[in-house]
Amino acid sequence: MDIQALAKDIPAQGEQSLEGIDFITNGDQYLTFMLGDEQFAIDILCVEEIRSWEQPTRIPNAPNHVKGVINMRGVIVPIIDLRIKFGVGENSYAVSTVVIVLTIEVEHDSKTIGFVVDAVSDVLNAEEDEIKKSPAFGGSIPPEFIIGLVNLEDAVVTLLNAEALHKIEKHQPNEGIQL
Template sequence: MDIQALAQEIPVEGEYSLEGIDFITSGEQYLTFLLETEQYAVDILCVEEIRSWERPTKIPNAPSYVKGVINMRGVIVPIVDLRLKFGIGEANYDETTVVIVLKYESAEQGRTIGFVVDAVSDVLNAEENEIKNAPAFGGIIPHHYVNGLVNVGEGVVTLLNVEALQQIEAHTIG
């Protein structure tokens, strides 16, 4: 095998176009998941990893939606059940239950939190003009958690605000 001949076959940057590759998009990409029968999505760039459900170590006096913490390669990661946080039915943990670990970096700090969801669905490509504002009237999910809505087929996917999800509200013992 001639290494020089192989080197000649390597394309030079810009020499070939990547036409026909459908995973490259000018829009944003979102990881979609299920909570009960509804689809939600988060910015895929914030997804650190997707893990199967494992029972976390409980934290005394934590809010009921904080299931505990896990050790992820030396990092202590709080685990929040989104069904409980949003008041969507009962939390059931089965073989499709997963934890989506999200990392959000702001100017002040970076935070990594795992969110328990019923199942991961797909990756959604959404152009900016396809994202509609969430209606201002009430709903199950508080308005500040919602970045927008996207029509997908006959359904609607709710885009969640990762920065808002990273906030764990103050909890009083009582």
């Protein structure tokens, strides 16, 4: 056995062998999830964690889509049901129901919020030229929440804007509170 020959195949410190790794992409990656029968996606870099559904602590006078708050390692995280907020699907809580917790930098501050979805699907790699502009004919989701659409085999995935999702509606009398 020739030790010197084997040593030539070992990468030097700081050198990395990337041969055979297929997860590296030039495009952006999005976590896909289901709301009813529709498929959506969010920038994976904003995803802090995916949690199983647990009943949060209710907030008095909160809008119907604000399910409450949870304590996540000392951070109080508001939980929003996207199905109710966007009027998509039924708001039933099954075994597959999860909370996607996002953390995003907003005005030099980090903001964490959780979104209830029916199920998490997969990771989508999308090149910039694959993202199509959303049609302006209206719908249940306001356009400021949508980055664009991506064709995925026989389905269309709606890419959501994580920064826009962090903006909860301002408090209106008898409608809820601002988080």
